[in-house]
Amino acid sequence: xxxxxxxxxxxxxxxxxxxxxxxxxxxxxxxxxxxxxxxxxxxxxxxxxxxxxxxxxxxxxxxxxxxxxxxxxxxxxxxxxxxxxxxxxxxxxxxxxxxxxxxxxxxxxxxxxxxxxxxxxxxxxxxxxxxxxxxxxxxxxxxxxxxxxxxxxxxxxxxxxxxxxxxxxxxxxxxxxxxxxxxxxxxxxxxxxxxxxxxxxxxxxxxxxxxxxxxxxxxxxxxxxxxxxxxxxxxxxxxxxxxxxxxxxxxxxxxxxxxxxxxxxxxxxxxxxxxxxxxxxxxxxxxxxxxx
Numbered sequence: 001x002x003x004x005x006x007x008x009x010x011x012x013x014x015x016x017x018x019x020x021x022x023x024x025x026x027x028x029x030x031x032x033x034x035x036x037x038x039x040x041x042x043x044x045x046x047x048x049x050x051x052x053x054x055x056x057x058x059x060x061x062x063x064x065x066x067x068x069x070x071x072x073x074x075x076x077x078x079x080x081x082x083x084x085x086x087x088x089x090x091x092x093x094x095x096x097x098x099x100x101x102x103x104x105x106x107x108x109x110x111x112x113x114x115x116x117x118x119x120x121x122x123x124x125x126x127x128x129x130x131x132x133x134x135x136x137x138x139x140x141x142x143x144x145x146x147x148x149x150x151x152x153x154x155x156x157x158x159x160x161x162x163x164x165x166x167x168x169x170x171x172x173x174x175x176x177x178x179x180x181x182x183x184x185x186x187x188x189x190x191x192x193x194x195x196x197x198x199x200x201x202x203x204x205x206x207x208x209x210x211x212x213x214x215x216x217x218x219x220x221x222x223x224x225x226x227x228x229x230x231x232x233x234x235x236x237x238x239x240x241x242x243x244x245x246x247x248x249x250x251x252x253x254x255x256x257x258x259x260x261x262x263x264x265x266x267x268x269x270x271x272x273x274x275x276x277x278x279x280x281x282x283x284x285x286x287x288x289x290x291x292x
Contacts, residue, residue, distance in 0.1 A: 050198030052175015082134030106139025173279030180272025
């Protein structure tokens with residue numbers, strides 16, 4: 001009875017220790033994954049900050065270049081349309097290629113787009129710059145989100161991805177405030193130069209701290225666009241909901257700066273604060289809703 005009880009006690013302790021270790025592993029990422037996840041968060045915050053510097057002021061910029069209401073709508077609307085189209089193909093491609101390489105290529109393109117914005121002289125130039133922004137953006141944001149999702153352990157998807165989304169939304173929310181101050185203090189070229197510098201910093205962070213990540217199975221080698229996930233009612237419903245929210249967000253970003261400048265005669269810095277308020281509330285809610 002004595003040895004049997006000892007073996008039973010040792011087995012119970014081993015089981016308890018194993019369960020504690022398993023619980024600990026679900027609470028934190030491995031060391032290398034945590035470092036990579038943190039690098040992705042910082043890089044995406046930096047990029048989002050750069051985007052936020054210019055996006056709220058594009059309607060005003062287009063208006064200064066002589067764009068009509070239709071042109072302003074086209075300039076704003078073409079970006080998400082191009083981004084969504086390229087995301088379908090690039091998402092499938094990223095399952096078969098190195099995600100890091102695609103992200104670096106997209107960030108390099110974003111850097112060049114900053115100067116395309118700055119040197120635009122007609123609404124057509126601005127339209128083409130937005131087309132390129134949508135194309136290169138599809139190589140960065142959805143793929144980086146997929147990369148981050150692969151690092152997250154089971155059971156921690158909500159809170160971890162909430163933290164990732166918090167970084168992006170926080171950068172996008174802080175950007176308009178800084179961009180408006182730069183516009184007022186140094187002219188309309190300053191936000192675009194800031195976007196270029198921050199995008200370059202995001203490229204360096206990704207290059208230095210985000211390792212290559214290639215597919216580990218051959219089952220992902222499927223050409224073309226994979227629409228099978230849309231057969232799931234939950235995926236389809238979330239996709240439609242996200243699309244509807246994006247439409248509302250787009251209307252907000254187009255009209256608020258124009259109304260602020262033409263009706264209330266606000267400065268660029270004041271417009272930036274107004275745009276940042278929405279994103280600030282959303283960023284504060286991200287970690288809470290992720291846990292929920």
